[in-house]
Amino acid sequence: MTRIHKEFHNADRIGWLRAAVLGANDGVISVAALVLGVAAAGAPRASVLLTGVAGLLAGAMSMAAGEYVSVKSQADTEDADIRRERHELASDPDHELTELTAIYRERGLDPALARQVAEQLTAHNALEAHARDELGITATLRARPLQAALASAASFTVGAAIPLLAVVAAPAAWIGEALTATTLAALLLLGGMAARAGGAAVARGALRVFVWGALALALTAGAGSLFGAAP
Template sequence: MTPNQAPDGHDEPHAGGLGTRLNWLRAAVLGANDGVVSTAGLVVGVAGATGSRSALLTAGLAGLLAGSMSMAAGEYVSVSTQRDSEKAALATERRELRDDPEAELVELTALLEGKGLSHPLAREAARQLTERDALRAHAEVELGIDPDGLTDPWHAAGASFLAFTAGALLPLLAIALPPSAYRLLVTVVAVLVALTVTGWWSARLGGAPAVPAVLRNAGGGALAMGVTYAAGTLLGAAGV
């Protein structure tokens, strides 16, 4: 039976791979949520100052592009830094395995003992793991890194860009498409529904209670729209 296979012969998802997929999905939900809130606050604020459809579209598109590019650039830099650190750690581990394999075997044995195995069992497990793939064994047990699963910064940047854009399109379309008399109402309702959904999903993915997460998410979005609308209204009345 392989390490990732259930007793009945069916493959089970690797814990690390599952955790990575959940992290990606959680990041996508949060990115979409950011797109909804930031763009909604922007277009509602502009709506408080002017009813011009072209002004609303211009502001919304500018916010969408600026936000999505900022998210993508930030994610690219962050993931690139993490990837460089992981590659450096793997290079160090590879050198240590080449220069002093016995000391690395002792170290792996101690790490497995720290996870609850007896010394004889830990020693045998360390020996077998080292014979199979020494670098992978040390990377996963000692460093918590999957050597074949390093995150691609371009993928991360693209995912952040798409998630933010998808979220930002909702308030942009909601404020621009309806007749002027219903723009604000349609936008507020659409945004609150979207924030309810993303709040529920983020809680579900994190294993947290859904109701507090939904209330925080929708409440924060409502507050952001209220503040920006009031600011826009005041600035519009002042002729700024």
């Protein structure tokens, strides 16, 4: 018996990878920017930490809720399309077979072979064939709301913990500097890891996240200094 070689592709992990990367980057940037702004305003370490913990909890729940609602909407749309396709297969199978044949002809098969492929795939699993080739819905790329929500919340929490640990470990006089250095280093690492996992250029991915993170830190630090200095 010939063994089928199992291949792994970047698309196989796109669902959870997108949510995890988005969550981790948001956790690092948003919480770091938040606590840096408070620290720049002259708040004591305890207030900075309290702000960061509140930001972590609020951000994790917000990310989970937002991701769930977004992906659930996609899943509902996919389910509706599949229900409609199931109904059409039951009510007019000949038309659906012709439709599938036309899809394969458009992809380059000659008419006779396209018809043969359509008939065999219909006999094997008609709904699966139409979901994949007519609707573009596959098991790999199906929307998974709960998975996306959990991955997003967990990764946000992990990312947000990085700037909080920097605040705890840094000397009181150097909280801002330690926080900035730790955050930017984490963003470089996360950006590179995300690019590598997705098959993109590592340096470009790391630099993109670094630049936006640095801009967020600069804006909030400036705002904190401005309002903290106000009477």
